[in-house]
Amino acid sequence: MSATHEVLNQSTPFVDRNLFGVDPALREAVTRNGAGWADAQLTELGARLGSAEVAEWARLANVFAPQLRNFDRSGRRIDEVEFHPAWHQVMRLMIGAGVHADPWAEPRQGAQVARAAKYLLCSQVENGAQCPITMTYAVVPVMQRFAAATPAIARDWLPRILSHTYDPASRPIEGKHGALLGMGMTEKQGGSDVRANTTFAAVAGRGEWGERYVITGHKWFFSAPQCDAHLVLAQTDPGSPAGLSCFFLPRWRADGTRNRVFVQRLKDKLGNKSNASSEVEFDGAEAYLVGEVGRGVPTILEMGNHTRMDCAIGSAGIMRAVLTHALHHARERRAFGRLLAEQPLMRNVLADLALEVEAATTLVLRLARAFDGRHAHVEHEALLARVLTPAAKYWICKRLPAVAVEAMEVMGGNGYVEENPFARFYREAPLNSIWEGSGNVMCLDVLRAFGKTPSVRAALIVEIQAARGANRLLDAFSATLVDDLARTDIDESEARSLTERIALAVQGTLLVQGAPRTTSDAFCASRLVPGAWGRTFGTLGKGVDVGPIIARALVE
Numbered sequence: 001m002s003a004t005h006e007v008l009n010q011s012t013p014f015v016d017r018n019l020f021g022v023d024p025a026l027r028e029a030v031t032r033n034g035a036g037w038a039d040a041q042l043t044e045l046g047a048r049l050g051s052a053e054v055a056e057w058a059r060l061a062n063v064f065a066p067q068l069r070n071f072d073r074s075g076r077r078i079d080e081v082e083f084h085p086a087w088h089q090v091m092r093l094m095i096g097a098g099v100h101a102d103p104w105a106e107p108r109q110g111a112q113v114a115r116a117a118k119y120l121l122c123s124q125v126e127n128g129a130q131c132p133i134t135m136t137y138a139v140v141p142v143m144q145r146f147a148a149a150t151p152a153i154a155r156d157w158l159p160r161i162l163s164h165t166y167d168p169a170s171r172p173i174e175g176k177h178g179a180l181l182g183m184g185m186t187e188k189q190g191g192s193d194v195r196a197n198t199t200f201a202a203v204a205g206r207g208e209w210g211e212r213y214v215i216t217g218h219k220w221f222f223s224a225p226q227c228d229a230h231l232v233l234a235q236t237d238p239g240s241p242a243g244l245s246c247f248f249l250p251r252w253r254a255d256g257t258r259n260r261v262f263v264q265r266l267k268d269k270l271g272n273k274s275n276a277s278s279e280v281e282f283d284g285a286e287a288y289l290v291g292e293v294g295r296g297v298p299t300i301l302e303m304g305n306h307t308r309m310d311c312a313i314g315s316a317g318i319m320r321a322v323l324t325h326a327l328h329h330a331r332e333r334r335a336f337g338r339l340l341a342e343q344p345l346m347r348n349v350l351a352d353l354a355l356e357v358e359a360a361t362t363l364v365l366r367l368a369r370a371f372d373g374r375h376a377h378v379e380h381e382a383l384l385a386r387v388l389t390p391a392a393k394y395w396i397c398k399r400l401p402a403v404a405v406e407a408m409e410v411m412g413g414n415g416y417v418e419e420n421p422f423a424r425f426y427r428e429a430p431l432n433s434i435w436e437g438s439g440n441v442m443c444l445d446v447l448r449a450f451g452k453t454p455s456v457r458a459a460l461i462v463e464i465q466a467a468r469g470a471n472r473l474l475d476a477f478s479a480t481l482v483d484d485l486a487r488t489d490i491d492e493s494e495a496r497s498l499t500e501r502i503a504l505a506v507q508g509t510l511l512v513q514g515a516p517r518t519t520s521d522a523f524c525a526s527r528l529v530p531g532a533w534g535r536t537f538g539t540l541g542k543g544v545d546v547g548p549i550i551a552r553a554l555v556e
């Protein structure tokens with residue numbers, strides 16, 4: 001057919017840009033939080049992740065979802081997951097950049113912040129691969145903590161986990177150059193309430209890697225079953241509250257045979273297509289005790305602290321991605337004789353989204369700094385991390401779906417079509433809020449943090465009063481919050497509204513301290529004043545100077 005028309009007024013794909021370079025808010029937050037030394041690494045990673053080639057890997061890894069192969073051609077059980085080559089490329093890129101382990105391999109001031117920035121950049125491209133990446137990262141502090149009690153695990157596994165080599169081969173650990181780890185807690189009868197676990201671990205004497213147990217039962221959600229090992233929870237004494245313990249469950253047993261972990265099926269998920277999430281049964285699977293018997297929940301919670309932080313960082317990253325694509329489109333697409341980015345109402349929407357994204361970015365990097373401090377035994381930072389982790393996970397993950405929808409709409413009909421990345425990000429958007437402790441569970445954890453350690457409240461108050469006097473709207477908002485934090489009668493039903501206000505107060509404080517005045521003023525005037533802001537984006541008040549906010553949001 002001959003050409004019937006010339007293709008006009010379609011925006012170009014946002015590729016071959018440096019994702020770190022285009023984002024001043026991220027660059028400044030990295031420096032402010034003590035990781036300026038990582039600038040060159042982040043610039044290099046930002047360029048790679050922003051390339052057309054990596055964008056194509058991300059697309060392919062999601063179009064060609066992983067397949068479960070239960071049997072080999074002779075009928076032997078193998079329970080292997082097959083991935084498209086693009087998945088392996090994405091994994092190789094992230095592991096090569098140390099996103100799964102660098103703060104543990106090379107601890108230094110700002111290491112968590114630098115790694116958080118890398119994770120945030122990765123989130124803008126491919127989210128499925130981030131599941132095994134975050135789980136591997138989060139297992140290491142648990143393994144290091146118990147290294148003295150389980151020296152053989154530390155000896156055989158830690159060097160491989162910390163390496164920058166991606167080794168997807170399914171074989172016993174001694175033949176591998178790199179290793180990945182996952183976690184298994186959730187069972188059919190309960191996920192948030194893991195005490196309901198029925199999977200049972202029976203003592204089986206000492207083994208190659210420590211106190212050996214044999215596990216029988218199941219996990220209803222077991223992501224990345226291709227990992228070389230998982231930390232799992234199982235009962236050692238059913239019916240007793242002291243029964244839940246944490247175990248190291250390798251994919252291949254110490255004697256070099258396949259462990260008895262049977263993948264029943266892969267989950268058919270809304271999004272997160274590239275990542276294999278499975279249902280498994282353990283039929284006498286070999287596993288090794290980690291931590292004390294009966295202390296499984298606190299042991300594995302240390303892993304959860306880190307994956308929860310990553311949920312918040314990952315959501316901030318997806319917000320950043322959709323804002324980037326929306327802004328880029330609005331700067332190229334014309335309607336009614338003007339670019340979308342020049343239309344006053346669209347400018348309100350874009351600036352409003354940009355405020356949300358900068359606030360999320362600044363909060364997650366501050367949280368990462370608290371993790372740096374926590375691992376360096378700085379008390380204030382440890383206390384802050386205790387409350388900010390669930391608060392940031394709750395708030396940022398909750399904000400993401402709204403941001404994703406609005407950004408998609410900036411692209412009009414094209415935004416709803418699979419060829420553009422919005423559809424994939426949209427399907428991904430609810431997930432970080434659900435796994436690793438769903439919204440309510442996070443808010444209840446905020447209350448628990450105050451109840452268990454009263455100094456957490458004091459540390460939070462110090463943080464939200466750090467910018468006192470710089471913005472009167474923030475001062476008023478924080479003062480009311482501080483009064484409420486002093487209440488002794490806060491009950492569970494108030495946990496969401498309290499957590500939201502904590503997150504907003506910290507975001508406001510951080511923006512007042514570090515962002516341009518136009519940004520912090522607009523944030524405080526919209527988010528911190530009851531009735532001043534609408535229920536959708538694009539409702540900033542008339543006095544807001546949206547120009548500098550939009551210009552800062554994407555420097556192309």
Ligand SMILES: Cc1cc2nc3c(=O)[nH]c(=O)nc-3n(C[C@H](O)[C@H](O)[C@H](O)COP(=O)(O)OP(=O)(O)OC[C@H]3O[C@@H](n4cnc5c(N)ncnc54)[C@H](O)[C@@H]3O)c2cc1C
Nearest residue numbers: 183184185186190191192221222223435436437438440441
């Ligand atoms: C794609 C995907 C991959 C996953 N991968 C893994 C994995 O690898 N390993 C793993 O262990 N798990 C995994 N999970 C499971 C996930 O962590 C759980 O689904 C999640 O923790 C919630 O548990 P649940 O599904 O049992 O829901 P429930 O615990 O039944 O919770 C349902 C709802 O009730 C709320 N709720 C619970 N308790 C309270 C309360 N006291 N007050 C008020 N509200 C409450 C929750 O916030 C939630 O909204 C995965 C989930 C998904 C979707």
